[in-house]
Amino acid sequence: MKQVFLRKGKVEVDQVPRPLIEPRYVLVEVAYSLISSGTELAALRSSGQSLAKKAVDNPDKVLRVLKGLQEKGIRKTVAQIREKVEAAGAVGYSCAGVVAQVGEGVTAISPGDCVACAGAGWANHAEMVLVPRNLICRVPSPCTLADAASVTLGAIAMQGVRRAGPKLGESVLVLGLGLIGQLTIQLLRASGCRTMGIDPDAPRAKLATTMGADCTFTGLEEARREVDAFTAGKGFDAVIIAASAPGNDALVRQAADVTCKKGKIVIVGDVGLGLERAPLYEKELDVLMSTSYGPGRYDPAYEERGQDYPHAYVRWTENRNMQAYLQLLADRKVVFSPLVGATYVVEDAAQAYAALGGPGKPLAVLLDYRLEDQHPQSRYATKVAVSSSAPIDEKRRVRVAVVGAGEFARSVLLPNLRELRSLYEVGAIVSSTGGNAKETARRYGARYCSTNLNDVLEDDQIDMVVISTPHHLHAPMAAEAARAGKAIFLEKPMALNSEELDAVARALDETQAPFTVGFNRRFAPASRRAKELLLERRAPAMILYRVNAGHLPAEHWIHGHEGGGRIIGEACHMLDLLRYFIGYPVESVTTTFPSIPAEHIRDNVVATLTYADGSVATLVYTSIGSPKATKEWIEIHCGGLILSIDDFKSLSVFGSSAKGWRGKQDKGHSAGLRAFGTALQEKGPMPIPLDELIETTQTSFIIQQGSNA
Numbered sequence: 001m002k003q004v005f006l007r008k009g010k011v012e013v014d015q016v017p018r019p020l021i022e023p024r025y026v027l028v029e030v031a032y033s034l035i036s037s038g039t040e041l042a043a044l045r046s047s048g049q050s051l052a053k054k055a056v057d058n059p060d061k062v063l064r065v066l067k068g069l070q071e072k073g074i075r076k077t078v079a080q081i082r083e084k085v086e087a088a089g090a091v092g093y094s095c096a097g098v099v100a101q102v103g104e105g106v107t108a109i110s111p112g113d114c115v116a117c118a119g120a121g122w123a124n125h126a127e128m129v130l131v132p133r134n135l136i137c138r139v140p141s142p143c144t145l146a147d148a149a150s151v152t153l154g155a156i157a158m159q160g161v162r163r164a165g166p167k168l169g170e171s172v173l174v175l176g177l178g179l180i181g182q183l184t185i186q187l188l189r190a191s192g193c194r195t196m197g198i199d200p201d202a203p204r205a206k207l208a209t210t211m212g213a214d215c216t217f218t219g220l221e222e223a224r225r226e227v228d229a230f231t232a233g234k235g236f237d238a239v240i241i242a243a244s245a246p247g248n249d250a251l252v253r254q255a256a257d258v259t260c261k262k263g264k265i266v267i268v269g270d271v272g273l274g275l276e277r278a279p280l281y282e283k284e285l286d287v288l289m290s291t292s293y294g295p296g297r298y299d300p301a302y303e304e305r306g307q308d309y310p311h312a313y314v315r316w317t318e319n320r321n322m323q324a325y326l327q328l329l330a331d332r333k334v335v336f337s338p339l340v341g342a343t344y345v346v347e348d349a350a351q352a353y354a355a356l357g358g359p360g361k362p363l364a365v366l367l368d369y370r371l372e373d374q375h376p377q378s379r380y381a382t383k384v385a386v387s388s389s390a391p392i393d394e395k396r397r398v399r400v401a402v403v404g405a406g407e408f409a410r411s412v413l414l415p416n417l418r419e420l421r422s423l424y425e426v427g428a429i430v431s432s433t434g435g436n437a438k439e440t441a442r443r444y445g446a447r448y449c450s451t452n453l454n455d456v457l458e459d460d461q462i463d464m465v466v467i468s469t470p471h472h473l474h475a476p477m478a479a480e481a482a483r484a485g486k487a488i489f490l491e492k493p494m495a496l497n498s499e500e501l502d503a504v505a506r507a508l509d510e511t512q513a514p515f516t517v518g519f520n521r522r523f524a525p526a527s528r529r530a531k532e533l534l535l536e537r538r539a540p541a542m543i544l545y546r547v548n549a550g551h552l553p554a555e556h557w558i559h560g561h562e563g564g565g566r567i568i569g570e571a572c573h574m575l576d577l578l579r580y581f582i583g584y585p586v587e588s589v590t591t592t593f594p595s596i597p598a599e600h601i602r603d604n605v606v607a608t609l610t611y612a613d614g615s616v617a618t619l620v621y622t623s624i625g626s627p628k629a630t631k632e633w634i635e636i637h638c639g640g641l642i643l644s645i646d647d648f649k650s651l652s653v654f655g656s657s658a659k660g661w662r663g664k665q666d667k668g669h670s671a672g673l674r675a676f677g678t679a680l681q682e683k684g685p686m687p688i689p690l691d692e693l694i695e696t697t698q699t700s701f702i703i704q705q706g707s708n709a
């Protein structure tokens with residue numbers, strides 16, 4: 001399918017794989033999408049900014065870069081920055097079309113329905129989009145799909161009006177007459193309010209008059225002499241600031257000056273605040289922020305997981321705002337078509353963006369995807385070629401498909417696979433997002449990209465899959481890959497529960513597919529050296545493993561059904577390393593949890609493990625420590641020795657003249673991939689025995705169950 005991207009200040013239309021249907025989501029064939037003069041042009045300018053400009057505008061990201069330099073070194077940090085700067089970014093946040101498929105759990109919407117979609121990252125400029133249930137709604141007749149493509153702007157304007165709470169006969173001033181301002185004027189008129197509009201652009205001010213404003217001006221000074229007459233000397237009951245003027249704090253002061261006592265100022269646009277106490281205090285004004293489309297915005301539980309708010313307690317959610325706006329369009333109480341400057345076919349997206357900044361500067365343009373035409377099969381393809389197949393060398397490198405192209409895959413797995421090019425050839429990239437799949441495949445020279453796991457499982461030219469998807473997909477995908485005869489490098493965790501673990505174990509037993517889990521820490525140089533020093537031990541060991549994990553909010557995905565919790569999702573790394581050091585099975589596990597607020601309990605635990613040889617290990621996994629301390633600290637006590645590993649940057653040895661190890665932080669990611677690739681090429685034993693992988697995963701379940709008790 002065709003999709004629009006921004007890359008380094010330029011507009012590109014690329015062919016990418018279409019998305020696959022998911023539970024609680026809806027797959028839509030797009031008829032029209034809206035390009036707005038505000039948000040979209042700002043995104044275009046941002047994509048073309050220099051690194052220096054981005055640094056000035058985003059000081060928090062500079063701090064992350066400095067931290068990356070300390071942890072990863074210059075070369076890796078620069079490579080990651082370059083990748084992000086050069087990457088194409090998907091754009092679009094408002095569109096309309098026809099439902100192609102609905103996911104499990106979606107009700108009241110069916111294939112063939114005309115719908116409107118909202119949300120950056122979902123309602124993209126693309127021939128097909130996958131949208132969460134709560135960001136999509138049916139289009140009532142006779143509203144057209146072209147008009148319905150404005151649903152996001154309509155919901156934003158509606159939420160601003162709702163925050164103002166206007167009553168019949170009240171007077172309202174709208175500052176800023178762009179798209180949001182023009183729609184706000186119409187919504188206020190439909191509410192029975194008298195409206196004045198102000199915008200420095202004369203044509204926009206004139207257009208607002210045709211949209212229903214009682215009067216408009218190009219500046220507040222020009223309008224000031226009319227304010228008293230318009231408001232009977234009392235001031236406006238409410239002022240809605242729909243302008244976009246970052247850093248301009250004069251607008252709020254001006255609004256306070258013309259608002260009546262106990263009136264409201266509602267901030268919809270991106271403006272500076274610069275609040276002064278005196279005018280607000282003297283008039284007892286309410287200054288209200290309007291958050292985008294309405295209640296539910298930025299709440300993952302609502303937007304991504306489809307959990308609606310009860311109608312009786314949250315009357316106007318973002319989805320209900322969308323529905324109400326579309327009904328107003330259908331009833332012709334609000335009109336949108338006069339705000340559209342032109343319509344372009346999707347292939348001419350670059351011209352569409354140029355028109356917004358050119359002569360006349362329309363408020364919006366539409367992209368037309370020619371939904372009524374007969375489309376080639378490529379529109380519906382989940383697999384798209386990227387480069388021609390490279391010749392296979394005599395050593396027969398392992399041909400890899402990377403499934404899941406998120407941050408970890410792009411920053412760790414794929415760079416390591418590229419460095420290990422004598423062992424591996426990246427043949428395909430699979431990602432749930434077609435644009436990300438295409439961009440990643442292009443960067444790493446893959447033959448093709450896909451959004452469908454089956455495309456690589458059915459490909460005889462793929463020997464191995466690296467699975468780096470959200471945790472809840474690990475076990476099902478690994479079982480499928482095993483039955484397809486592929487070697488499997490599965491990122492941790494191996495499974496989220498006993499049923500999943502049993503299913504994977506059965507598949508591996510039936511197929512004997514080569515398999516490992518990305519428990520990389522046992523391959524770290526510090527860990528390898530410590531293991532060498534422990535090989536000759538004759539007595540049990542005692543190990544303390546402290547993990548300063550850092551706090552993650554309760555709504556973070558790792559705590560939900562996709563992540564399985566931090567014990568299963570990350571502490572499995574530590575459990576594997578302990579098993580590697582001791583070399584014997586776990587015999588018992590006891591857990592202790594601190595008396596702290598409930599939201600922190602699940603990622604704070606002290607687990608004591610005893611092993612078959614009498615060794616004892618204590619894992620302290622905590623999220624309540626200081627980020628200034630190193631993340632991982634390991635102490636191994638055995639036979640007069642103390643081995644101390646500091647965040648995989650050093651190994652210190654006490655009680656012996658043996659040398660330790662010191663270098664850049666290396667957690668063993670590359671060495672783990674090398675060990676697995678070598679085993680595949682030489683048809684040797686797996687680098688981690690399967691029974692150890694299963695045991696470690698089962699141990700994480702025991703500890704996690706204790707945290708939920």
